[in-house]
Amino acid sequence: MTAPIRVLVCDDQALIRTGFATIIGAQPDLAVVGECGNGREAVDLAGRLRPDVVVMDVRMPVLDGIAATRLLAGVGAAHPVKVLVVTTFNLDEYVYEALRAGASGFLLKDAPPAQLLHGIRTIAGGAALLAPEVTRQLVGRYAARIRPAEGTPNDVGLTRRELEVLRLIADGLSNGEIAARLVISQETVKTYVSRILTKLDLRDRVQAVVYAYRTGLVT
Structure with missing residues (x-):
């Protein structure tokens, strides 16, 4: 057991x-x-x-x-x-x-x-x-007071699709919701998420949300 x-x-x-x-x-x-x-x-x-x-x-x-x-x-x-x-x-x-x-x-x-x-x-x-129904309200409401971090996601080579997925993560969407929005499979979404975390040297989706707001990717 x-x-x-x-x-x-x-x-x-x-x-x-x-x-x-x-x-x-x-x-x-x-x-x-x-x-x-x-x-x-x-x-x-x-x-x-x-x-x-x-x-x-x-x-x-x-x-x-x-x-x-x-x-x-x-x-x-x-x-x-x-x-x-x-x-x-x-x-x-x-x-x-x-x-x-x-x-x-x-x-x-x-x-x-x-x-x-x-x-x-x-x-x-x-x-x-992340509780999807409150992510934008909880983090986004405070975003205007977050000091922007130096650099942008593009500085580390995210593709257009990876940037799109990162924005949707920051909006609080689950993998299933992102898949439906972009008309791709959940496995493909997981692959994109993994690449994003690796390229940005982030631990998980929570850090990805914080990063997206700090870099101004989401406002």
Whole structure:
């Protein structure tokens, strides 16, 4: 049997934390290895418990979720952990910064339990999770305040089609939706996504979205 996915839940609101832990712990393929109420505790516990995924709130005392995510999943992290940020609509700026810090995805706190479970499994499996229905609102609303990065996607040799796919990723479309929009197969979309990530030296789709906004490819 495959070992269950080890999950650490971090949220300063006890009711939400307990609710998440109850939902996650009821799944045979998931195991809650710890709970905590601030980012500092999350970093400390992750070092001892080695979870596969940390479900992370953003606004917390002592150490917020952004700083904790940077320590857990950012460049130079001693033992990188995948982080799933859970947030609300009024935290646009914080979510953008969390994604830059290394989070593998985000969900809204009022998402159905099935989406939370899907999100944990998705990022544990090495993929990124973007909630398509909120990506443009969540990242795009903050895009006007993002300092543009130097260079453009064309500087690293993306083809016209790859640029088109990158724009659609940044719009929050799934591989299936991109395939339908461009009238190509999902396998072809996966190939384009892989090439884009390789050429831009990005880890996943979340970083691709951030990159697209920072370079002005999407406005």
